Amino acid sequence: MNLIEYSDREMLAMGLADRLATVLKLALDGHDRVSFCVPGGTSPGETFSNLSGVDLDWDRVHVFLNDERWVPEGHERSNTTLLKDTLLTDRARRAIYVPMANDAETPEAGIPALEAGLKEQLPISVLLLGMGTDGHTASLFPGGDNLAEAMAEDAPILLPMRTESQLEPRITLTRRVLADAMETHVLIMGEEKREVLERARRADPMDMPIAAFLRDADVHWAP
Numbered sequence: 001m002n003l004i005e006y007s008d009r010e011m012l013a014m015g016l017a018d019r020l021a022t023v024l025k026l027a028l029d030g031h032d033r034v035s036f037c038v039p040g041g042t043s044p045g046e047t048f049s050n051l052s053g054v055d056l057d058w059d060r061v062h063v064f065l066n067d068e069r070w071v072p073e074g075h076e077r078s079n080t081t082l083l084k085d086t087l088l089t090d091r092a093r094r095a096i097y098v099p100m101a102n103d104a105e106t107p108e109a110g111i112p113a114l115e116a117g118l119k120e121q122l123p124i125s126v127l128l129l130g131m132g133t134d135g136h137t138a139s140l141f142p143g144g145d146n147l148a149e150a151m152a153e154d155a156p157i158l159l160p161m162r163t164e165s166q167l168e169p170r171i172t173l174t175r176r177v178l179a180d181a182m183e184t185h186v187l188i189m190g191e192e193k194r195e196v197l198e199r200a201r202r203a204d205p206m207d208m209p210i211a212a213f214l215r216d217a218d219v220h221w222a223p
């Protein structure tokens with residue numbers, strides 16, 4: 001793991017956007033198209049806004065989420081809405097959005113169509129992950145009802161995930177899909193998450209799923 005510390009959150013949002021732009025450019029130099037997989041939640045908004053203004057061949061960049069909360073688009077907890085409002089705007093409006101949500105009633109009903117679209121995006125070229133204070137990443141939650149299946153080597157691309165700590169059902173890319181990424185960056189902010197990160201470095205991924213992705217990752221942190 002490579003830890004990159006920034007003096008504050010604004011510097012992180014600038015530095016991380018810059019780093020992601022560089023790795024996306026490098027990937028675009030070597031490939032006709034690249035896939036860029038990003039988290040939802042509250043942390044990445046400013047980084048996304050900075051990145052959206054970068055001059056890149058966005059029309060060759062396929063963007064999708066790590067995971068989604070099963071709520072309608074436009075809902076305040078919709079990661080898709082966050083992505084469209086903060087990243088897929090400005091220059092990055094030309095990027096190709098790959099859906100991680102649809103209007104099916106349940107995750108189980110929605111997943112087959114989403115998997116069909118995601119299949120051709122793998123392996124992920126550039127992966128950005130977030131982390132929760134319980135050590136979850138994407139929607140790989142400690143204690144999640146499908147965690148064992150989602151962490152397995154033979155997991156499907158996507159699985160539903162339900163857990164008591166979360167209001168609504170989720171869908172998540174599984175461990176093997178995320179772990180296959182060519183390049184992994186993790187975004188965390190605040191002292192509490194820094195302590196969680198230190199614990200996660202020695203943890204069993206079934207207890208703290210972020211542990212499965214740290215070894216080769218660049219972790220970007222600000223207080």
Ligand SMILES: O=C(O)[C@H](O)[C@@H](O)[C@H](O)[C@H](O)COP(=O)(O)O
Pocket residue numbers: 039040041042043044066067068069079129130131132136137138139
């Ligand atoms: O939908 C989500 O919530 C995520 O994609 C999730 O894995 C997130 O990255 C972490 O929970 C951190 O969330 P915060 O940035 O809100 O702390």
